[in-house]
Amino acid sequence: METKLIPYSKKLLKGTELLNESKSHYEFMNGRRTIREFSTESVSIEVIDNLIMAASTAPSGANKQPWVFCVVTNPEMKSKIRVEAEKEEYESYNGRMPQDWLDDLSYLGTDWHKPFLEDAPALIIVFRKPYELVDGKKKNNYYVPESVGLACGFLLQAIHQCGLVALTHTPSPMNFLCKLLNRPENEKPYLLIPVGYPAENVMVPDIKRKNADNVLVHYI
Numbered sequence: 494m495e496t497k498l499i500p501y502s503k504k505l506l507k508g509t510e511l512l513n514e515s516k517s518h519y520e521f522m523n524g525r526r527t528i529r530e531f532s533t534e535s536v537s538i539e540v541i542d543n544l545i546m547a548a549s550t551a552p553s554g555a556n557k558q559p560w561v562f563c564v565v566t567n568p569e570m571k572s573k574i575r576v577e578a579e580k581e582e583y584e585s586y587n588g589r590m591p592q593d594w595l596d597d598l599s600y601l602g603t604d605w606h607k608p609f610l611e612d613a614p615a616l617i618i619v620f621r622k623p624y625e626l627v628d629g630k631k632k633n634n635y636y637v638p639e640s641v642g643l644a645c646g647f648l649l650q651a652i653h654q655c656g657l658v659a660l661t662h663t664p665s666p667m668n669f670l671c672k673l674l675n676r677p678e679n680e681k682p683y684l685l686i687p688v689g690y691p692a693e694n695v696m697v698p699d700i701k702r703k704n705a706d707n708v709l710v711h712y713i
């Protein structure tokens with residue numbers, strides 16, 4: 494197949510300008526924190542749509558873009574999601590999660606209560622699509638978890654860029670979301686991301702990120 498090519502042009506940075514840009518971007522991203530308490534203040538749907546379309550620019554296997562982002566702002570639907578998520582989380586925190594896991598989470602102070610599912614103005618539920626259904630036939634997608642993970646990363650970055658906050662929530666198992674949102678069989682829930690403004694005077698755990706010695710290896 495003949496590929497149609499188009500020019501790619503972008504302003505190039507060099508030297509100190511490049512160094513400064515890379516440093517200030519690192520510092521900006523290092524200021525991102527997961528937030529678990531949300532203000533109920535609304536965010537316009539156009540803003541949410543722009544964040545999602547930024548996420549949807551992520552690279553994906555064979556450019557199949559194997560994702561769907563469902564946005565829930567309806568209060569009744571948010572309540573239904575909270576009820577179902579809390580049922581699963583109750584089971585997880587009371588028997589399904591091994592003690593080691595509970596110990597690893599204890600500093601976060603999380604439990605089965607999930608008020609952010611009603612407080613946050615928008616819940617973005619990300620579905621992965623292992624395959625497409627074309628005329629009732631399955632057509633496989635490629636590198637689906639990697640692609641959808643990248644799209645979620647782009648989404649978190651866009652949310653941070655706009656001064657909003659998010660939580661990467663994984664009620665487990667998440668199958669109730671397929672039913673509640675009436676999704677087709679080729680869509681599997683991947684991540685639930687409440688988005689909005691932080692609750693007033695919100696506090697976050699004083700966690701430390703690993704330094705370069707622990708996450709970066711040079712081969713020069």
Ligand code: IYR
Binds near residue numbers: 598603663665
């Ligand atoms: N899904 C649960 C538990 C949980 C698991 C991990 I790994 C976390 O980093 C945080 C929470 C919950 O949302 O509470």
